[in-house]
Amino acid sequence: PDSQSRSSQLYARAKHSLPGGNTRTTVFMKPYPIYAASGAGCRVVDVDGVSRIDCINNFTALIHGHGQPEVVAAACAQIARGTSFGMPTEAEIELAELLCARVASIEAVRFTNSGTEAVMMAIKAARAFTGKRKIAKVEGAYHGSYDYAETSLDATPANWGEGSPLSVPYAQGTPQGVLDDVVVLPFNDIEATEALLRTHAASLAGVLVDPVPNRVGLIPASEAYLAALRRLTTELGMLLIIDEVITLRLASGGAQSRYGVVPDLTTVGKIMGGGFPVGAVGGRAEVMAVFDPSTGRPAVPHGGTFSANPVTMAAGLTAMRLLDEAAHARLNAQGDRLRDMIRAAFANAGLPGQATGVGSLIKVHFHARPIRDYRSAFPTAEEQGLLSRLVLELLNRGVITASYGLIALSSAMDDADIATIGAAFDDALRAIAASAS
Numbered sequence: 001p002d003s004q005s006r007s008s009q010l011y012a013r014a015k016h017s018l019p020g021g022n023t024r025t026t027v028f029m030k031p032y033p034i035y036a037a038s039g040a041g042c043r044v045v046d047v048d049g050v051s052r053i054d055c056i057n058n059f060t061a062l063i064h065g066h067g068q069p070e071v072v073a074a075a076c077a078q079i080a081r082g083t084s085f086g087m088p089t090e091a092e093i094e095l096a097e098l099l100c101a102r103v104a105s106i107e108a109v110r111f112t113n114s115g116t117e118a119v120m121m122a123i124k125a126a127r128a129f130t131g132k133r134k135i136a137k138v139e140g141a142y143h144g145s146y147d148y149a150e151t152s153l154d155a156t157p158a159n160w161g162e163g164s165p166l167s168v169p170y171a172q173g174t175p176q177g178v179l180d181d182v183v184v185l186p187f188n189d190i191e192a193t194e195a196l197l198r199t200h201a202a203s204l205a206g207v208l209v210d211p212v213p214n215r216v217g218l219i220p221a222s223e224a225y226l227a228a229l230r231r232l233t234t235e236l237g238m239l240l241i242i243d244e245v246i247t248l249r250l251a252s253g254g255a256q257s258r259y260g261v262v263p264d265l266t267t268v269g270k271i272m273g274g275g276f277p278v279g280a281v282g283g284r285a286e287v288m289a290v291f292d293p294s295t296g297r298p299a300v301p302h303g304g305t306f307s308a309n310p311v312t313m314a315a316g317l318t319a320m321r322l323l324d325e326a327a328h329a330r331l332n333a334q335g336d337r338l339r340d341m342i343r344a345a346f347a348n349a350g351l352p353g354q355a356t357g358v359g360s361l362i363k364v365h366f367h368a369r370p371i372r373d374y375r376s377a378f379p380t381a382e383e384q385g386l387l388s389r390l391v392l393e394l395l396n397r398g399v400i401t402a403s404y405g406l407i408a409l410s411s412a413m414d415d416a417d418i419a420t421i422g423a424a425f426d427d428a429l430r431a432i433a434a435s436a437s
């Protein structure tokens, strides 16, 4: 910390107009956040002139890193032609066609401005389609900030109790009615999940699941778990909603293509906007018809002043076209390489730890316990402290990761960049081990 730094000064100023100086909880950092000045490729320069490798890429959104020239050109050209209209544009059709072509379960698409809204619209669609009101989700899984979707996000050993997961509220003031309408599932536990779905079948509209949930430990759902969810939702008259807001980066057909599951609805966001705000819900045409206004008032009206704005559409289309099969394969291979390097770094430092994740998504844990769900991934206070220390040690070695140990690679990184990140881990973990002994 340096009270003379420009970041520190900006933070002092921010406190006068933003609560706690902050407008996005996820980027808060003590004693003050590092303010970004610019980014190019895989590097970000902060307002004090320090350049670092960006391993978080705006929480997984910037799959091509910063300022990818073709994405910038597409966005700038569209900005000059108009940033948004009270009319549809051709670009929304093109991006919808791309999604329908790539993700087998998606036959029709609605665009939103964020993943939060995409999840919200998917839940509303499930309710309208089934005529039921409850939604089931996995304990601890993050799906944005719709009241129903954020339930149980804050479960801790102090409040999660014995047995079935509880509808623990995230924001204070969450209405009891919301909590009553959320069924919280234990991840990867087929037996317990089946029992819960059967118990609530008469009122459950759908099951919302992220196939590689970040906050659950970034371990994949077992194929058997996803297959069970597909079988049970069909049998019990519920929709299966797969949240691919983060995992769309794992394969051109999404994580669902990797794990062989066909949902009714899919939510996406992040990478699909080329760095601009975006979200979308897509799925079976029969279900997506709840949004169709062409034959009268739709079952679920959905607007949004900036939904499908042409700047997002143009940048997103360019970014997605650049993300071809070869780019996916390269990103996933680099993720595997870095995961191996991090595992080796833990071993070299003699510290217990593991690197989970799939492809270009990696998460670091300061324990070697087997992870199968939220509870088994949950860090002790000491492990959480070590993780915070690691994030700081990495920052000081020129590597930016998320405060909770998440890494998302970009196609702007070459093999030398991956080696640099691996070396920073090795050095940081040795420093932590040295000060602990």
Ligand code: PMP
Pocket: 059, 113, 114, 115, 116, 117, 119, 142, 143, 144, 145, 210, 214, 243, 244, 245, 246, 269, 270, 278, 279
């Ligand atoms: N779903 C998942 C799986 C996410 O990770 C996120 C955001 N990190 C969201 C939904 C919400 O997306 P947004 O931040 O664009 O609202």
